[in-house]
Amino acid sequence: MTSETELHGPEIDRGADADFDEDDRLHPDFVRAVLDAVEAGDVEEARARVEPLHPADIADLIELTPAEDRAALASAIADRIDGDVLAEMNDWVRDALVDALEPRQIADIAAELDTDDAVAIIEDLDADDQREVLRALDPDDRAAIEEALSYPEESAGRLMQRELIAVPEHWTVGDVLDYLRADDQLTTDFWEVFVVDPSHRPVGTCELSWILRTPRVVAVTDVMKREQTLIPVDMDQEEVALRFQKYALISAAVVDGGGRLVGMITVDDIVHIISQEAGEDALLLSGAGDGDINEPVRDSYKARVRWLIANLGTALVASTIITQFEGTIAKMVVLAALMPIVAGVGGNAGTQTLAVTVRALATNQLTRSNTLWAVRRELAIALMNGATIAVVIGIAVSLFFANPKLGVVIGTAMLCNILIAGLAGVLVPLTLERLKADPAIASSVFVTMTTDSMGFLVFLGLATASGLVG
């Protein structure tokens, strides 16, 4: 498997700036022009326009093309759709495109790529296609990819590339330089050199800049940094991403159970994961699943409807609480108009606390060392918010309905529900985390159920108990 970048970097340009919009994405007019050319059968024109684009922009072009026109575009510019383009492409769009290719073609593309990029393409194929692609690869590539596929999905083993530079500890800087110059089979894209002991265990890491700035006679063990962040091959990609962030890593050695160096992960493969993991919390909290706009409609429907049905269930629970107070409402219908305010603002306060807590858990800001402090902090904020909102709504309702007692009841109910919301917003995700469940996934349903039910219960209950209703 040779690396995709030639030693003398490609001298392509990014295309004219006029082809890009203010978000640095391809301009709609450019996309339109290419698609018009394809539709008119003018393949030469389409190719000429795509020629100067960076692989990431060709991937963009295909993503921005309506799904039904992608096949025609892809066949027109087939010679430019190489591994680099596929590696940059949205997962869903790539899967659809790869499904249209022959296993032989996929194998040719995979052979050009580093293991991690090849695995990303092959892992999503169905079992039969996967076998055929693997059979079409040469034995070395096949072995590397089969090994990668043996690690769990979303683990370091899937992310890492086998192409790396490892040198023995007795070498000097000069030895390293000679080795790098002499062997042109080596990978060209690396940022650090790993120093290993005779059993291939990493003992240190040298940044290339240190090697460049050190006299040839110095031993690599005197240049290298012994403090290393080693990534176990079965570590979850989210934890890998957090380590890269925490220790500001450019690349890191991946080790097997015996501590032996088996691969390397580089930061450019991690930035996508950092963005994805950080962004998915908003989607999970809302119950929108993956939330990728390129996901097929049926998959999005399935992901979302599950949560709507769960939400329907919690709404029914809240609804049965209201039915217990039908007598009260019948005597004073305005309570029906006011009760959604108590439930709704409480729900919003709960969602705020929930979003903060889930984010703090995801970034490892909230740990067992500061849990108690964080709960106290959220309660303090809830008390301040609750008091403020209670006073505002209490005064407004007192004046508007000329009924101070109604104002006191709604104000008190609001304060209680915002406190309950604060407590639920921090305790529900903490409990789920303790139970090893993803706090972003199911928390919303529990918190909304709590704030809805408690909002109705406290408000209607107080209205009944206080003698407000005749």
Added chain:
Amino acid sequence: MTSETELHGPEIDRGADADFDEDDRLHPDFVRAVLDAVEAGDVEEARARVEPLHPADIADLIELTPAEDRAALASAIADRIDGDVLAEMNDWVRDALVDALEPRQIADIAAELDTDDAVAIIEDLDADDQREVLRALDPDDRAAIEEALSYPEESAGRLMQRELIAVPEHWTVGDVLDYLRADDQLTTDFWEVFVVDPSHRPVGTCELSWILRTPRVVAVTDVMKREQTLIPVDMDQEEVALRFQKYALISAAVVDGGGRLVGMITVDDIVHIISQEAGEDALLLSGAGDGDINEPVRDSYKARVRWLIANLGTALVASTIITQFEGTIAKMVVLAALMPIVAGVGGNAGTQTLAVTVRALATNQLTRSNTLWAVRRELAIALMNGATIAVVIGIAVSLFFANPKLGVVIGTAMLCNILIAGLAGVLVPLTLERLKADPAIASSVFVTMTTDSMGFLVFLGLATASGLVG
């Protein structure tokens, strides 16, 4: 300003693994042990425990320490709290700590750091302290930091470091190697060398690995990659982060209005921004502001109560709609118990669409080229979701209340409200984006208002119009 990493990397260890919990954060027992030592006045013991830690972990230790104990801890281990530790620390915790230092001490710390890290510490000081710190710096450092501070907050100019390697285009690889070896004032942490023309405009970039693997006699212009992603000095950090992601960059040249090289941004400074920008959408959507658990309670209160008051306003609007139907509700009180279901599930469906749309806008997946397609896609999902939920709730209500007409009314209202939710969930953020407002910030309020008001209006309106209420 010399770089903080010595040429011969520091040989410190990360501390014993037993000191870390399953999230790779310091173990509560470890934190407790250090704090106990500080409290007991056993400074030696505290220092001995902190000694083997990585700067990022010392930053963690201070973050995990309750706010009231931080000053005592900081003074006990003052000699280990250097620029690296401050650079890794949470903004709020760092500000509080820096506020306790003398300007002279801050200047000493800033002088050790690369410009970007020094700026991060100095930019948050109040104007008087900032002036004093700048005065205490030596003239070169002062000029570099003053220049950085002249760029807008959150722009490339604040993020970049001035420490970089730039070489003229007529040099050979050998010239570059000799230059790097000869001048020990140069920065040691760099991953690429920038090639510039006589007016200091970047013409190409060389990865260090290419330089290492090329014979000395080759011209740098034959090794370098001419295709470069140049970052304008006033570009917003979010756009910078997206470029790093899109083009898988390790470092990038920053240029001024005249296209001249003025600095370099490296990916390790970007990963924090990618994570922050991607994670903040969940917080903004919920109206939780920055949502950092280290933010002072008063600031969190102020950020959140604004949105609760906005939410209160929208709830009042929905409430006035209900009051229009008081006559209907008085005749059939069960409508009061059912109406929150229509509003609530609609709200949830709207939030799902909203989260997906905001994420797609933030990652530049949704552009003018595919807006229409995305709206159609969301409506298709809303139709499927709406039909499913309508059938479920319609049948349940028909059977439970033995009233098929009530089932049809609530089913129809639910379908309508989920369609409205889908439309609002995609159009509200798109409109805000078109108006150059951040779609994550105010969308929730508009969408919730729509789904609440329309939910009540359609359900109670249908109940009245259909003759359901006798």
